[in-house]
Amino acid sequence: MKKIITGYDHNGTLFLTDNSIIREINPDYYSKALQIFEIFKNNNLENIGIVKTKLNQENNGFIHEKYPISYPFEWSANMLKDAILLHLKLYIELDKFDLCLKDSLPNNIVFDYSKPVFVDFLSIVKKQDLKKENWLNNPKKYSDIRYAIFEQMMVPFMIIPFIAFAQNKPEIARDLLKNKACNAGGMTPSFQDLMIDTSKLSSNCFSSKIKKFFKKNKTQVNGSYDNLINKIINIKETNFVKFCLELTEIIKNIDITPPSSNYDTYYESKKENFDFTDKSNWKNKQNVVFDTIYNNDQISSVLDLGANTGWFSRLSESLNKKIIAIEIDESSIDKIYKISQQKKLNILPIQGSFLDIESKKFGDFLEDPIYKNQDFKNIPIFTSMIDRFKSDLVLCLALSHHLILGEGIEIKKIINQLADLTNKTLVLEHIELNDELIKNDPNFFKNIAKFNSQNYNIDLVIKEGMNYFSNYVIKDSHPNSRKLIIFNK
The missing domain is CATH 1.10.510 (Transferase(Phosphotransferase); domain 1)
Structure with a gap:
């Protein structure tokens, strides 16, 4: 099944499939596109950073390698x-x-x-054809x-x-x-x-x-x-x-690395920046996550929500998984990128908040006949994270209490969204109200007064989870006021 991707290219249309991106080219432009493709292929231009591309013999178009879609x-x-x-x-x-x-x-x-x-393969053109672009004006007469x-x-x-x-x-x-x-x-x-x-x-x-x-x-x-x-x-x-x-x-030569924050030394301050190859000092949490991923060969992709500087993302990547790491803190997410880049890790950093997991944005509505294949009214230009980042395993560690006690989001809604993101397994860390970090700083959680042991407890989380998953197990986290619930579909 293929889905159209909203675009404003008057020479072709993009479609998303399970394994690739299909580009259908308008008949009146195909010969020019083919000329560009021949130059691309004969000179191995994918080596300079252009998407891997091959001819689609079925519809006179291109087949591009598919990557996770991230927006600037x-x-x-x-x-x-x-x-x-x-x-x-x-x-x-x-x-x-x-x-x-x-x-x-x-x-x-x-x-x-x-x-x-x-x-954007079709935006590669011959220099002599630039003057034919109707949108491009040259007021300074370059x-x-x-x-x-x-x-x-x-x-x-x-x-x-x-x-x-x-x-x-x-x-x-x-x-x-x-x-x-x-x-x-x-x-x-x-x-x-x-x-x-x-x-x-x-x-x-x-x-x-x-x-x-x-x-x-x-x-x-x-x-x-x-x-x-x-x-x-x-x-x-x-x-x-x-x-x-x-x-x-x-x-x-311009350094735009964000300044350090209170969060980008999170693991160091907790003394949990462990060596991935030495498990001797790991706590329950690290061991449970490792075992859950290591013992399941059905898992190929992992989504790490509230990833901080990416310790669990890097742990998952070390087990040959492909990772999407979402974190709101600017310094932390940039640190994930720089580490991943230096070590050539399969980790895609995404700056974002779980609060915006369903957010999408529609683009300009253009009625020109050249866009007859586009559905600008119903297909957004920026689709939601929940549509793009579904993964085999989802990690939601030390996050749900911030969403519930801090932001006041209902447990039911959070579990619904997590289940939608999860293809197979969800690892959810539940933190009780008597946790020391909550007790010592209740003002940090602006909605905590609305909750008590009757409307905030692990049984409610499990009850909601079993509306979407077939089974679960509970494992100890660290400290004892924290539990890891492993839901499986």
Whole structure:
């Protein structure tokens, strides 16, 4: 069964299947797409970061390798940085074959766990065909129209959110990447979104103003921005490849790693940052999770909810599973990404909250006949995490009490959502009201006054769970006020 993926490509339509992505190409564009594919295949261009692709003989289209779908507003700061660097690399490498990207959008990239991959195959075109793109205007009369693409696409949709991350304003960056994404119904991002008033300023004055702004906020900024700001505000048209090479070095040298938080040393503070190869000091919790995964060869994918810095994600990955790790803390999720990248782990970090697990967003509704295959009214441009991240095993460790006692979410709703995410096994840690961390800091749980041992207990959790699962076992966690419930379908 294949499902359509909402898109705004007037040359083809994408479909999601169980094992791949199918791209059907409009008949009037197929010959050009085939020319690009031949260059791609003959020069092994998948090695420069383009999605693995083969011809689909059934419908004159392409079959692409399938990766977990993540959206730019869910990436860690350094994931966005690497997506920008990949875009610049593609401009440089494709130029060798007289090819180019006809746009520069972060949504054209997904992550193969810790590695960015460019997936918008039909946006690779011959340089000579760029002038045929109706959407692209060139008000500054660049002789190389790729500068216009950079200015109209990469700057607003990638560079400006990048700067917001660098200012340590992730909430602004994520808002731009989601609500002002291309075709997402919002206005195009601008420097005003970074709270810089650009009205009545010449470009030179504008550049100076931005630099003063960064200097004033020096304590919030990681790295120097003079070169970056000068480069993107006062573009001086030279060789475009040289421009991309220079910009690459500038971006590389800007550190946008989030500042440390109270959560990114969680395991160290609890003295639970154990060696994966030495179980001698592990507690019940670590042993139970290990045994549950190790003894079940039916499990190939794991979803780690509230992953923190990813100890259990890395444990699962060490057992040859593919992991999606969801965490709301900016520093922690970026740390997961950097560790996964360095060690080449199959862990996809997702910045997000369980509260938003069902959130989705619809894009622009366009009535042009070229989009006749699209269902903009019913299929969102950004689908929910609950639809994208279903996994064989779901870990919900030290999280449910925050959702219930802190956020006031009903046990029934939480179990329903967890069951929807779970293909086979759910490992849920239940924490009693007499747990020391709850007793010592009740004010941290803003809805705790609504609960008592009658409406918050392990039996209620099990009762709800058995509406969706066929059996369960209870194991001791650590300390004794915590239990692990293992539900199986």
